Amino acid sequence: MDFDFDVLIVGAGAAGLTAALYTCRKNLKTAIVSIDVGGQTNLTSNIENYPGVEPMHGAVLMQKFLKQAQGVGAQLISGKVGRIEKIENGFRVNLKDGQAFTSKCVLLAFGKVPRTLGIPGEDHFFGKGVSTCVTCDGPLFRGKDVVVVGGGNSAIEGALELAEIANKVYLVHRRDAFRADEITVQKLKSHKNMELVLNSAAVEVRGQKFIDTVVVQDVNTKATRDLAVKGMFLEIGFIMDISMLEGLNVNVNAKKEILSDSVTCHTNVPGLFAAGDCTAIPFKQTVISAGEGAKAALEIHRHMTGAKGIALDWDH
């Protein structure tokens, strides 16, 4: 049968757009299906850690990625994927709006969405003090007061990191204790500029142009307290939606992250690849996702040209 595409990429973030740049340069007919352009990078108002480019808004950088991929022939299809089906020698990708496309290979690069609190002011101040990435935005808060919300390892590690940079760090956690090891908790307590705000939830974000106050509430007494801060970091996990994979028997972990080979990006389903934040790779960074997208694209090319074995076996 004739396929619509050689490669169909789900998601137009750093991983998907880089993959498209590479597959098109390999003469593979490539489409990207996505609900947006830019993914998580769009949420960074001033990306300073993508090597080779001056600081700019993440969304501006992602438009450059898009232009480059389209410049070599990548086709962008706006839409939400409903279900991916296995067909002979390829896949059929069904969109929610009724469109369907066939492709020899599919690359999953749809990322994940950081969980948010859904409290007043949170959306409004996103990028104006509210962040979901300490690694990305932490350095902007040198010498300032900040709050970290969350109780898992990433919240604790984020708080410890901010303690070295910020003037004062409040760590707000709904429970009365952390699940982390005692030694890690001791480390938290050893920072003079760290205040643990336990049994508490953030309930409102206030400010003018940027945030100046986070209101927290004791979950037992319901008493509220205003924390005067310039930044609020949400470290409360991510939302993974893998409903499009139902019936494909793709291996995922307990967090529903897709398990793909960390060198070749191949999932357990032949012809189905995954790269970037939707995989179990732990680091959520634009340059890392871009690199993973390039690896996936080069491996897809090898796969489609019948190269045997994984690329590690290359004989130079």
Add this chain to the structure above:
Amino acid sequence: MDFDFDVLIVGAGAAGLTAALYTCRKNLKTAIVSIDVGGQTNLTSNIENYPGVEPMHGAVLMQKFLKQAQGVGAQLISGKVGRIEKIENGFRVNLKDGQAFTSKCVLLAFGKVPRTLGIPGEDHFFGKGVSTCVTCDGPLFRGKDVVVVGGGNSAIEGALELAEIANKVYLVHRRDAFRADEITVQKLKSHKNMELVLNSAAVEVRGQKFIDTVVVQDVNTKATRDLAVKGMFLEIGFIMDISMLEGLNVNVNAKKEILSDSVTCHTNVPGLFAAGDCTAIPFKQTVISAGEGAKAALEIHRHMTGAKGIALDWDH
């Protein structure tokens, strides 16, 4: 004891410079020791596949990487590493010129050097028709005649790829047969625009501003033949120099590539990390090395702050 640095990075290519950007942003005192700035990327006269930047000379892009890393505090030390020694809780890095630095962690990011032929004209026309990377430069030769030199898998795959782009492809190999599978060799022969030039060696590159002729010689009869081509791709392997690691018992493969975990970049020696082309990762691309450098840096930060387990175990 006091260490000179938290992190010492060997090599200032895409991997090393990106790693420095990330470790400095994590407040780790970072130095890069290198004989040059830019590594393999410098050899690409017009890099078109680094996402987010307009096409530019690879060396220009690498200067941007350097400026960014230095802007957050990375120190560049010019020199060649002679030997890396394990000391208590860290390493001593001895330079050939007699300088020595101590560091808590070391990141190996010194890349590798593509093997060249050492024939007249080859150096002169590098970047003017002579290339060591089909993935990088192949698309520039659309509709033109090119020669590929080599007999391994990467030469064959490069030739097959160029056959789809170029007008005519000569594949020059010193022996009378290829080590590759018969099916792959059949594929070579199925391309009407592919000519296998066996028992032959390239002996001279000629041209004006760009190359126009590659002279090949039959290794038995010594007869020469002029191939009129615009491009020559060398696919004859890489040189790996790991003498600096003597005595450290670092795991390497048969090609002397460093074996590091593909997610964490950790070698088998605690505190010693590796990223980019000096590792066994098969794809030699700037964006991939940059991504690997960022992964290594984030893992080094985790390692130094006492985070337990590999990052895959993160509990969000």
